[in-house]
Amino acid sequence: MRNTSPRPGRRLRAAALACAAVLVAAGCAKSEENAAAPQPEGTQGAQVVATPTGTSGSTCSLEQFGGEKFDLKNAVVGFSQSEKEANPFRIAETQSIRDEAAKLGIDELRVTNAQSQFSKQITDVQQLIAQGAQLLVIAPLNSDGWEPVLQQAAEKKIPIITIDRKINAEPCKDYLTFIGSDFYEQGKRAADQMIEALGGKGKVAILLGAPGNNVTTERTNGFKDRVKEKAPDIEISFEQTGEFAREKGQQVTEQLIQSNPDINGIYAENDEMALGAVTALKGAGKEPGEIKIVSVDGTRSAVQAIVDGWIHAVVESNPRFGPLAFETAQKFLDGEPIPDTVIISDREYDSSNAESSLSQAY
Incomplete structure (x- = not known):
């Protein structure tokens, strides 16, 4: 199979890494x-x-x-x-x-x-x-x-x-x-955004990525470790996998709203789940920004949701x-x-x- 694809026409945290x-x-x-x-x-x-x-x-x-x-x-x-x-x-x-x-x-x-x-x-x-x-x-x-x-x-x-x-x-x-992002650092950066959004206190839910890979584990650990270190008044009160999928993210958020009506923030481990969460919040009659959402990816739809007020911040995964x-x-x-x-x-x-x-x- 020959490749006939057309010929086509950043924030790095390097903490503790000696690199060029x-x-x-x-x-x-x-x-x-x-x-x-x-x-x-x-x-x-x-x-x-x-x-x-x-x-x-x-x-x-x-x-x-x-x-x-x-x-x-x-x-x-x-x-x-x-x-x-x-x-x-x-x-x-x-x-x-x-x-x-x-x-x-x-x-x-x-x-x-x-x-x-x-x-x-x-x-x-x-x-x-x-x-x-x-x-x-x-x-x-x-x-x-x-x-x-x-x-x-x-x-x-x-x-x-x-x-x-x-x-x-x-x-x-x-x-x-291996070539990839620093997923643990992504989790920490997402936590920094959530801490800022909530003023260091409140209840947060995590929409976990798919089990069985290092991305989910490291994004989760980075987020939790940073919250524990910087904002002990933030309680992680709900965790469930959304399998990196929009529909699943919506379903889990619908359950979340019922079981945890006092939730203040949602950390979605990718944008597709975050966008599913937005759909669920809209369906529940929530207002933009009422529940702070921070996610990881950098898709155009998620960045547009920041412009529209539904998502607070997105950490890119290039x-x-x-x-x-x-x-x-x-x-x-x-x-x-x-x-x-x-x-x-x-x-x-x-x-x-x-x-x-x-x-x-x-």
Whole structure:
């Protein structure tokens, strides 16, 4: 399958990480103080990233990993998407991979979609391996259960780059590196927004993401730890999974309103659940801003909901992995050591910048 995609035309918290900021697409690096400010026209796809060495401080080179160097442009590259592309994050993520492959002139990009079925994703990747994939970029549905794929890839020395979610395996042995957001930091930043919105006191509900992956765990722990540290008068009185889905987020919020009518805030671990919560609040006759909602993602619909007063703030989870994924792969093939974790930058949206930044949301 040839890639015929068209060729396309930030707030990083690097606390305690000794890392270098790297510009991988058009745009200019900004300081943390103004990182949430809108980007200039023409830089909507920009990524300012950091490349920390990870908690273990380990890196991986082609010599360590094994295998032969190959020309990325002439290689068979497989991309495995995990979820249905009804979610704006997934749409933007896949398009970023397609666009960057086209920009680089990579002829053989093979894209699969597991349709939110883990067994299908395993089969998808095994088929990509059988079809001769020399590089695999995987957006994992779950963090566990990858042993069959990892074993087959290791036998053929196929480097695997995982994006947006981690797999529970050993970097440089089972896979090359993980590229994604600092999900724990996202949770902390969401908590800061909620603390500000509630003045440090009140009752908060958490719409948990899907179980079984590191994103949900880290966004939850970051939020809870920050609330405990900075706002002990905020009580987390309700937690239930909304499975990262809008309809489920609406259903859970409808139950929440009935069981906890005195709730003051909702932390949704992605925008789709937050938008479902908005629908439930509207149905219950609530007014915009009556219950403060903070979420994570940065979709255009959620940023518009800030403009409309229904959502208080959104912490971005940047889905534009294409430039960074292929740059990391090329550095690896050129013999450069690759860190086991590469962090992409995430901005924030609130009432001060939502309207002016709407075009930069995805």
